[in-house]
Amino acid sequence: MxxxxxxxxxxxxxxxxxxxxxxxxxxxxxxxxxxxxxxxxxxxNLATPEKIKSSGKYEGHQIFKAFTDCVLPKLNPYRGNHDLFWSAFVNKTSECDNLKEYESLTIRPVANKDEVKFIILPNKETNITMVTLGIGHDVSGEITLKQIWPKTEFFGADPSSDINKDLYEKELGGKYFQYAVGGQNGMQEAFVLGKNEGDYRTKTVMHIGAEIFFRDEIKKQKIDILWMDIEGHEFPVMDMLHRDGPFDKKGVKICQINVEIHKDIDNGITGERQMFHDFVWKLMGDGRYVMVKPFSVWFYHDFIRTVLINVYDKECTDLYVK
Incomplete structure (x- = not known):
């Protein structure tokens, strides 16, 4: 069995x-x-030629179209490779800096102690608003702007009041705020310049979201000129520029921006090259800003300076596009 x-x-x-x-x-x-x-x-969320071409026509449409027609073929070979894109961006984009369509913008250089910024002058007499995020012991560029365009109201923010407060209020005649402006609110770490030049240290300081700072602190819906050098915290602010982002939801329009874009600052931040890569492609998909005057800096850190010009919002194009 x-x-x-x-x-x-x-x-x-x-x-x-x-x-x-x-x-x-x-x-x-x-x-x-x-x-x-x-x-x-x-x-x-990233730009494609089809998305850009379907953005529709507006006053700055020809400027934006000329920009993307020139820049896209130059940057497309580096799309998806964040390291190569970071390395190639300045040289490739600067090849498009002399487009005929840019003649409708009155672009002027303004120097401060260690760099040259660029401003687009209004096409008529009017009061304008200028904001400095990250004063860095230097208001020489702002003083030059004040001489060029006396009808400018100045607002500046820096987490360190040492030197910066007196410079911005007494020498420039602007209004100073002791904040690190970025993407969040509350006490957080920031890379801060101390009393001595080059003495950058990580400190815990008060942060405020950029959209809240513009709309609720300085109470401005249109920022004509924004200069931003905030030591690695520029990425959350840049992300607010996209369509239907925090600035749009708060009704804030920014017409022109000088920004310093950092990488691996203080050896403590990673992924900036990918964030920059994705930001540029998404910005082109938005159809709002063109990027001009790029410049690479290799000092003790590797960073990129560039200028963003709003050629879409009527509040900006009426005043800055001839």
């Missing part, structure tokens, strides 16, 4: 590896699916 045992000892070892392999394959497949969904979702 044959006896049926409740368990075949030969079956256990053969079934367990099969089940284990099936589980591993399932998890790997699920991982690929989630990665594909993530990449697809991110790519929807």
């Amino acid at each position: 044959k006896v049926l045992l409740p368990h075949h000892f030969g079956d256990g070892p053969s079934r367990s590896p099969s089940c284990f392999k099936f589980l591993i394959l399932t998890l790997v497949l699920l991982g690929f699916i989630l990665l594909f969904i993530s990449i697809t979702r991110d790519s929807e």
